[in-house]
Amino acid sequence: MTKFDTWESYFYPPPDHATMRNLLGERDPAVLAQKEYGRTAWRQRELNADPSLISHTYDAEHLRAIHRHLFQDVYEWAGEYRTQNMLKSGTMRGFADVNTGEIDSYLAYAKRLVQQTDWGGLDRAQFGAAAATVFAHVNQAHPFREGNGRSSKVFMEHVAQQSRFTLDYARVSPQEWNQASEFSRPDIGRYDVVPDSLVPVFRHIAVERTSTPTPGIDPAALARSPLSASYPKAPGRGAPTGQQSPPRGPARPGPGYGTSGPGIGR
Numbered sequence: 001m002t003k004f005d006t007w008e009s010y011f012y013p014p015p016d017h018a019t020m021r022n023l024l025g026e027r028d029p030a031v032l033a034q035k036e037y038g039r040t041a042w043r044q045r046e047l048n049a050d051p052s053l054i055s056h057t058y059d060a061e062h063l064r065a066i067h068r069h070l071f072q073d074v075y076e077w078a079g080e081y082r083t084q085n086m087l088k089s090g091t092m093r094g095f096a097d098v099n100t101g102e103i104d105s106y107l108a109y110a111k112r113l114v115q116q117t118d119w120g121g122l123d124r125a126q127f128g129a130a131a132a133t134v135f136a137h138v139n140q141a142h143p144f145r146e147g148n149g150r151s152s153k154v155f156m157e158h159v160a161q162q163s164r165f166t167l168d169y170a171r172v173s174p175q176e177w178n179q180a181s182e183f184s185r186p187d188i189g190r191y192d193v194v195p196d197s198l199v200p201v202f203r204h205i206a207v208e209r210t211s212t213p214t215p216g217i218d219p220a221a222l223a224r225s226p227l228s229a230s231y232p233k234a235p236g237r238g239a240p241t242g243q244q245s246p247p248r249g250p251a252r253p254g255p256g257y258g259t260s261g262p263g264i265g266r
Contacts, residue, residue, distance in 0.1 A: 004077050007084050010145055020146065022074050039073040040150060047154060056158050058114040060107040060143070066158075067144055067151040075146070082145040106141035106193075110134050119162035127165050128203030129195075134159060135202070136184040136195035165206040172201055 016027040026032040054065045068079025113134045138152045183197035
């Protein structure tokens with residue numbers, strides 16, 4: 001097994017150093033992106049059709065199992081935490097991703113939130129606030145080198161299966177989703193996430209679950225494209241921490257844009 005212990009180890013050596021090492025042997029990053037999305041879409045259909053393939057424990061191992069299942073055909077490190085701290089740049093505000101040592105802390109808090117919430121008793125407004133808070137912690141953990149978005153969306157659908165709602169990510173544009181996710185990250189030097197911007201998003205994508213005799217499986221959700229909220233792009237090299245982060249852009253929306261509601265314990 002390849003040892004992924006440096007930034008460069010995730011990539012092929014020159015002249016293919018723009019492409020992440022993969023089980024397909026693909027050296028073109030654009031082609032790899034398309035193949036990756038096709039194979040993960042097929043694996044996601046498997047999970048949608050048979051939720052029992054993964055134990056729904058709502059913890060770090062649950063999220064790792066999702067990632068492992070989705071990316072098992074593409075990356076040797078599927079289901080494994082990234083080993084390097086990362087800098088996410090080129091966004092409106094720019095931010096440093098959580099350090100590797102803090103991943104478990106954010107995911108443990110997300111698990112507590114899931115366990116402390118009476119999902120079956122939430123109306124749409126309450127569900128939006130509760131789901132946004134859980135997702136903000138999972139999003140901030142950002143545990144994998146690639147595939148965090150797809151894995152966290154599947155995780156949130158598993159969370160939603162405890163409620164009367166399913167999630168239709170196609171109801172929000174990539175720009176709205178990415179901006180709300182970005183605004184939910186902690187301010188520089190802070191630990192706490194700020195999920196307010198995600199609350200209206202989750203309220204909007206929450207769809208009443210179709211009545212079905214099979215718990216956790218919603219026919220309407222199965223009919224949706226598993227890529228409805230995935231936006232294919234070549235896996236980028238990103239930047240390791242230690243490089244200068246660009247200045248932050250627009251501030252978060254002010255109070256009233258979205259607030260926490262019943263069913264959320266902190």
